[in-house]
Amino acid sequence: MFTSVDDVSVRLAETGYLASPSVATTVFLADRLGKPLLVEGPAGVGKTELAKAVAEIAGAELVRLQCYEGVDESRALYEWNHAKQLLRISAGRDETWDETRTDIFSEEFLLTRPLLTAIRGDEPKVLLIDETDKADVEVEGLLLEVLSDFQVTVPELGTITATRRPFVVLTSNASRELSEALRRRCLFLHIGFPEEELERRIVRLKVPGLDAALAESVVRVVGALRAMDLRKVPSVAETIDWARTLLALGADSLDETVVRATLGVLLKHQDDVLKAAAKLDLDAL
Amino acid sequence: MTTPVAERLTSLVAALRAHGIRVGTGETVDAAQAMAALGFEDRELLREGLAATLLHGIAQRPVFDPVFDLYFPRGVGAPEPGTADRDDLRDRLAAALAANDEALLARLAAEAVDGFGGYGSAPGSDGWSSYQTLDRVRPQTLLARVRADVGARNGSSGFADRLLDDEIRRRIEAFRGLVATEARRRVAERRDRDQIARRAVAPTADRVDFLFAGKDRLAELRRTVQPLARKLATRLAARRRRAARGSIDLRRTLRGSLSTGGVPMRPVLRRRRPARPELVLLCDVSGSVSGFSDFTMLLVQALHDQFSKVRVFAFVNRIDEVTGLLEHGAADAAGLGARIQAEATLTGWHGSSDYGVALGEFAERHGDAVGPRTTVFVLGDARTNMSDPNLAAVRLITERARRVHWLNPEQRSLWGTGDSAAPEYAELVEMHECRNVRQLGALVGRLLPI
Structure with missing residues (x-):
């Protein structure tokens, strides 16, 4: 996506985001090494803005997962559309069970949530996982699989692997210490107050x-x-x-x-x- | 990647690990890839790239930067020989400070160390000292000159001028840092770089020993109180959440099952009564351990909304309640120790600490502060100056309280040496070694009642 660190600064500046050298370097490396970017720093220094700016440069769709206490798999990953499944079952009364079963667990009835949305499809995407520290520890475990292999396993459909890796940005206010395992998978960037x-x-x-x-x-x-x-x-x-x-x-x-x-x-x-x-x-x- | 560069990187990683920063092999490989992608033209980019791949938190940065400066130095050997004239150097330094020209300041730091930092002549005993350099160059005395210089250059810019002094002081402070870095680099060229990286680089704030922390290190520690308290509060809340669910209330489950013909369809979980834990802190604030006590008091105060009641007592050889001092003093953490010494009655006949008398007085006068819901924390090194440890008083407190913990800022191997009564006390109450912020954070998170 970028040719050099200077290229990053210039193109970020074009979108109205003035980056310090450390921000530009880390964004460049995140793109080069294909690793997620963990951004920490005090409130109001432009952590979320960074993700938006990168999305704008890449002409990518910004997929945002806002974390909060109690966010879970069905909010972050995927969910089956139960209501629609029920309608489908009652619509096809004469079918055999086998036909119905294979049908109601198909793509049509899958509600994709941000994490799954980000790794499906061929168009470029930027995945923003905002305020990761607000989510419970269990969600981190979920992120580990997604962020290291960029794949999600849906038991009824099999494993979905990203054909094109999204550019991932996680932000944190450090209200809770993120686990070492998650940090290990990311490039670390601290955005402090600018010079x-x-x-x-x-x-x-x-x-x-x-x-x-x-x-x-x-x-x-x-x-x-x-x-x-x-x-x-x-x-x-x-x-x-x-x-x-x-x-x-x-x-x-x-x-x-x-x-x-x-x-x-x-x-x-x-x-x-x-x-x-x-x-x-x-x-x- | 060429072998010398790879070797340089791995020894950098080894030095970071020696400082307790956990860097895995995967990260080292990432760092190498980052180096390949960034090239070696710009040293600051390389620094940021390595920091992004190797570090996991901002607290590690103060260790990383000096280590990086050692392994990837700005230059090699002595700088261009400048004039060895001290006044000339000071003139140029004043001009550079006024212009805030960072590149020039770095060059001047190198020149200053080269000109004024060298000591000794025999190989093996010679070296470079930042202390000596700063003592001779005296950058702090340039303040007035720089101020006049800036004023002459820019004219008065009104309101913001009153900030100028502080700004110049910050620049001078930065220059002192540059001199220290340069002196370390020169020493490392003469001696073993790996050793310098391990010894001459200060540890991260959370690993500094309370008992050996200097004044500015303590100030730095105090700034970590709020973030640490916030972290501990969320940890406590999580523990509370977990404790609130789990065990099944058999009686209510059976009662509920009557409506489904005795089949327990819906298990009812035991609801915990919201316990209202109370906390009592007994703090030794005598000179030797006061840094530790102050820090812990501030931490507990910052956590106070987690408890129904927090009472803090300070002692040297007499004991007095200081809860009130702590509350309105939240804004002025630095003056806390002095205020406690001034406003509370802590010493009787003499000025050295006496655990026996102080604990006895507590049991006698403030015994009602301790009840079955109270957890007591005693903070101190248990050095009684050879007087009676008064174990009876401690026994009395343990009988009344729900739990008693003793946090000792001395390392375990020193307990019981000299006038330490730690082993005697440790038989009666749980005593924990608590030498730095990292240990304190872990202990407080584990021991605080929920």
């Missing part, structure tokens, strides 16, 4: 109307907040929100009043707001 220069470019790209000098100040203030010991440090998403807010307010430079009035966009806890205000020498709120 100052990159973040400036991201802000300029996402909020085009913003003055360059103001964008620089915005990024520097956010950088300073991240260095503080806060309960929830602002992420890239918050930086962009803040830049948009400043643009909407028509501020052309940062000063104490503006920062104080808009600090709530960046920080989500009252303790954090107080602490940051003290550190940044803003007058008491």
Whole structure:
């Protein structure tokens, strides 16, 4: 799919995703080695966006499995369409049992769920398994088979093997430690907060109307907040929100009043707001 | 792939394994494929590629980077000989810091180590020291100059200027890191690289011994409290879920089976009463083990919504309740130890720890804190300074409490040496070795009541 790491950066940038060198390298390797990509990092740094951007580049269909506590095989893999099977049985009253049986366990009655959808068919696909850490441990076992051999076994139909491997992205917020076995099958990528220069470019790209000098100040203030010991440090998403807010307010430079009035966009806890205000020498709120 | 490169890769993997990072053969093969795909032109790409294939978590990165720097160094041998003049080097360093030019800073670090880091002359006893380099170059004293420099260059940019000092400090800190890396590289060229990779690279934060952790290492540990607490909370919740189903309630199953003619169609599972576990923590906060106690207190505090009641007592040779201090101190973890020392009565006649008196006082004054639903954790090294261990008090506590666990930050082989009363206590309560965050996480996950 890609010729070089630079190629990855350029083409990701074309879709509006500015990638750091580590992101570009790992995406390149995931494509080359044909391995799934496990992306970790704080909320709002663009883990899910990465999968979408890759899908856009490859012209592939994005198949998404959103994990949550209690997600199971019938939600992730496949399910038989029982209602339709019942209709089929009652429609063909005169048939023998053998005929009916072979018929109701055919493709027509199979409801494919994301994992099976992703490995069937010949068109390119990107499989996004979002928030893998929210799923129970049992689901990880299910993923192991799918991710290592790209095949799924349906007892009535046999084993379905992918004719074309999808590009797989798993994301995790590390609220639970994923099992070692799953990690072993993946390339590991940690997306942290971007470097100052990159973040400036991201802000300029996402909020085009913003003055360059103001964008620089915005990024520097956010950088300073991240260095503080806060309960929830602002992420890239918050930086962009803040830049948009400043643009909407028509501020052309940062000063104490503006920062104080808009600090709530960046920080989500009252303790954090107080602490940051003290550190940044803003007058008491 | 050529043999020397493959050898380089396998020794890198061996060094990572020596630091407790589990890398399988499959991953090594992946790493080799990554190297082949990426080529050797760009060192940073190679670094990211190897990290992606060999590592499994961000906590391993601080170990990986220095090891990578040793096996795939930026250059070989001494740098271009620069001027050996200290003032000149400082001038150029100040300019590079002001411009935040990372490539130039790396070159200057190499030059600084070359010019000021060498010691000894006889082969075998000579080497390169980052400490000596930094002591002579003194980058931290450049702050004011760099600030003036930046101001002159960009003019005032308003509000963000108040952040400048911190930014420059971070750049200087990064430069110190570069010097350390460079010194390690030069040493490794003279000595055995594998040995340097094992000895001179600091272990991951969760393997640092509580008793030997320095100040900044402890600060680093404190930052891991919240993520660890979150992980433990989900583990506890999962254990609770599992414990809630399973055994069959025979009486209710039979009662239900009457409607189906005595055939138990629907088994009824025993429903657990939501137990409300209570937790009591007794923490030795004397100088020797205070890092360990602080960390554990913060961890338990972060887990407090898992329990109906958490009470924390601190002692040196007298005991006092500090639960209140912990609650409103959640924001200021660093000052916790000092606040406990200042606001609670922990010492009587002298300043050294005395387990016997403290435990006796607890049993006597706060005995009502312990009931049949209480799990007690004692945190400390059981070094009583030769005084009476007061086993009777411990026995009293164990009789009252549901469980008593003792977490000892000393390694097991030292228990019972010198003034340690660990073996005596261990006969009465379960004593566990708990030397680093990894062990603590495992113990807390296993021992906490559900």
